Amino acid sequence: MxxxxxxxxxxxxxxxxxxxxxxxxxxxxxxxxxxxxxxxxxxxxxxxxxxxxxxxxxxxxxxxxxxxxxxxxxxxxxxxxxxxxxxxxxxxxxxxxxxxVSLDTEEGKLLVIQGLATKQLALIAENKLVTQQRDQAVATKAQIGAKREATAMATASAAVREAARLRDELGFSARHATILKVEAATDRSFSYVNLRRWCKANGVTPETVPDKRYAEGVKAWPAAAWAAVFDIDLADLFGADGEQA
Known part of the structure; x- marks a missing residue:
């Protein structure tokens, strides 16, 4: 049989x-x-x-x-x-x-074990997929957060420049400042090249102020140029009345 x-x-x-x-x-x-x-x-x-x-x-x-x-x-x-x-x-x-097939037989028990193993493998595969989807969602969220932060920083810089321009138009900000003056206030180094380029592009003439070290004096660059080129608000550095030096 x-x-x-x-x-x-x-x-x-x-x-x-x-x-x-x-x-x-x-x-x-x-x-x-x-x-x-x-x-x-x-x-x-x-x-x-x-x-x-x-x-x-x-x-x-x-x-x-x-x-x-x-x-x-x-x-x-x-x-x-x-x-x-x-x-x-x-x-x-x-x-x-x-x-x-009876569950009391060895053959029946084997079938149950095989069935449970198949279900366990399916569960492991499903959990792996869920984990991958979760990790991808976290990574996507981080990328979106980074983009939003960069956008916010750019918007803030633009807002600083616009606020400086408006204050300058209304007479509430420091009007001009020399590179030496701003360097002393910020502990940074600046080049006049981009300031001069901005002034030429916008039809603005920087002022010349006396300086004991230079007979011809030095250039005092307008607040709008400082805001546009370096995101520096002269009003914040020197107060609403400002200084030219």
Missing amino acids: TIAKFQGGDAVMSSQEIADLVGKRHDNVKRTIETLADRKTIQLPQIEEVKNHLGQTVEQYLFSGEKGKRDSFVVVAQLSPEFTGALVDRWQKLEEQQAD
């Missing part, structure tokens, strides 16, 4: 069972299977080693799942078409036995 086998929760039929069913030699059945597989008519099934009634180790093919079930019909149709009905009955019997 052939004992029903199960693989990954699916009923399994061996090539030996097919040989017994159709009354053919097992080696002939195996050759038919291999020929059909070579022709790409069926998929070559998994093979396993078992002991025969003489205690010898032999190989047999295992058909499982819907694909294996379909391929077994093709094999029987090639060998003995008149046994197709018997094959259908055999598969039905196997599937009924699959449904009736």
Whole structure:
């Protein structure tokens, strides 16, 4: 009597069972299977080693799942078409036995373990996907935050320049300042090149103020130029009345 086998929760039929069913030699059945597989008519099934009634180790093919079930019909149709009905009955019997496997048996416990393992792998894959999506969302949020910060800083710089311009127009800001004066107040170094370029582009003439070190004096650059070129508000540095030096 052939004992029903199960693989990954699916009923399994061996090539030996097919040989017994159709009354053919097992080696002939195996050759038919291999020929059909070579022709790409069926998929070559998994093979396993078992002991025969003489205690010898032999190989047999295992058909499982819907694909294996379909391929077994093709094999029987090639060998003995008149046994197709018997094959259908055999598969039905196997599937009924699959449904009736008791959880108290070793086979039933194995099926449960296999099912739990499959669910666990699916859960791990799902958790990995959720983690990847979360990390991507965090990275995207960080990028958006950085862009917003850069935009805010640019907006603030523009606001500083505009406020300086308005205060200059209303007479509330320091009007001019020399590079030496601003360097002393900020502890930074500045070049006059961009200040001069801004003045030429805007039709503004910087003032010349006396300086004991230079007979011709030094340039005092307008507050609007300082705001536009270096984001420096002379009113904040020197007070609303300002100084020219």
